[in-house]
Amino acid sequence: MLTIAVCVKQVTDPEAPLSLFAIAADGRHLVPPPGTPPVLSTFDENALEAALKIKDAVGSRVTVLSMGNKLAKPVLKKTLAAGADELILLEDEQFEDLDSNGTAMVLAATIDKLGGFDIVLCGRQAADTDAGQVGMGIAAKLGIPAVTLARKVEVTDTSVRVERILPYGHEVVEAAPPVLVTASNEIGELRFPPVKAVIAAQKVQPTVWGAADLGVDLARSTRANLVKFFVPARDILCEMIGGSPQEIANGITEVLKTRIV
């Protein structure tokens, strides 16, 4: 049977307003307001949806991998409720704050340990760091081709067929498995799981592996060091135009007159 791995990242909810966040004293973490649960990174949800669409179409076994430290299991079990067959958590103190290279090393080692997959799916970039590197890193470390920015992924008899988005159109790309694909939001939102599946998923005990289980040495893995996060001062004073809709339209036109030649 076709095998698919989906790599998902747990992130601080990107939709929560920034004014409620604090930057930790060490400058290296963003502290959400109490009671803000972490979520799956949105593009990773799109990647899982792509996997489930393939499962619907041709059948496949979908394994979800997630790496981190102190992972919120109920959040990650959402992937099982949505239709994934297996959840593997990669948890270790060493996995906290890994950069793209370290993360790719851990995920590639996991994929190797599991004997490889026909398709590895990732989100195009994480909702927190927006770096867009891990997918291509996994492919480089596994020595398999990577196709990015998929809006559609299909499996034919011999190849994986991907529609990838271009700035003004799309292209159709084919590669024989094993192949890594990164998903963009055009693939569609992750399906809503039925309540029964949510309850069943909460009873599943996921496999948990640490650095020692994977035999991965992260001592010299860092390529990019975070010095600190900060909130840049960017606010500008907005001049408000008031009045009736017609008066507002007149006011905006006056501004436009001086700006458009």
Next chain:
Amino acid sequence: MREAILDKGANMGENKGVLFLAEGRDGGLAKITYELTTAAHEIAGQLGGEVNAALFGTGLTRAVAELARLGVARVYVVDDPLFAYYHPEAYLAVATRLVRDICPSVVLMGHTDTGRELAPRLAFALDTGLCPNCVGIEVDAASDALRLTRPVFGGKADGLYSLSEDEPWIVTIAQKVFEPAVAHEGQAAEVVAFAHRVDAGSFRISVTERVEDSSEGIRLEDATVIVSGGRGIGSAEGFAELKELAAALGGCVGASRAPVDNGWVPANLQVGLTGTVVSPNVYLAVGISGAAQHIAGCSSSNTIIAINRDPEAPIFRRAHYGAVADWREVVPALTQKCRAMFG
């Protein structure tokens, strides 16, 4: 990709300096190329070494001539139909070979569709560090290390990064951050035709079809006026109204992510961190709340005018002019007024 790792450069030079990947467009150079030139000179001015440029594509005569006038030492050119469109394996193979040959300290690319795809591949192939989408680059005078600033958390905050010691450091630069360099007739770079030795037969990824959207009119990044709509527009019909306003202003329509996700507009109209980065003369944000990831795509516009019903909408903290109103009432009046004024 693994082949590229084993393919050790034969003639490792002592050149150092900065290499940037120029991008062509419509026979000339893309705007980002001029901005990269400025960035490369600023970095090389502090780190020392030459500024060299590379350009891959086909039919590059005019683009190469222009690039050679931008004050760079050498222009490495691969002018071959195989490079007419970006293909990750073709571009990675030649970029890896070139970097191994000329050994720059820093490799710069634009954070464009090409740069954000190629840079991670190159960084992993060379096993060095990458900082993508940088809005600030400083050279630490004491250590000669780069200190790189990039937006994170969808543009809600910035992160300051350094890269590990192994060179070359790979950096993609956000669009519209650096002033564009100006070409001078007197300057003439040495133009080197680079032997790419790329064999398309070895590619594992094949592009079987390329489809261009038939969306008419001006491209977003070229528009001087953009009328952008958000979730508040509510429907494709609503966007038709914005299109009329944009037409009256000689501009084009953009969108935040919600209208794209809801299928009201095609994906290529999306302005933001994951869409197009724009800097028009006037950016009219209609029914857009101002999520950080959207602001990151339009904040360098000369004038931002926002119309939103919610006085607390974050867009009003980033706009130069604002009106708290229902767009359905303002836009028709504005369109009529603008037709009379600019028509």
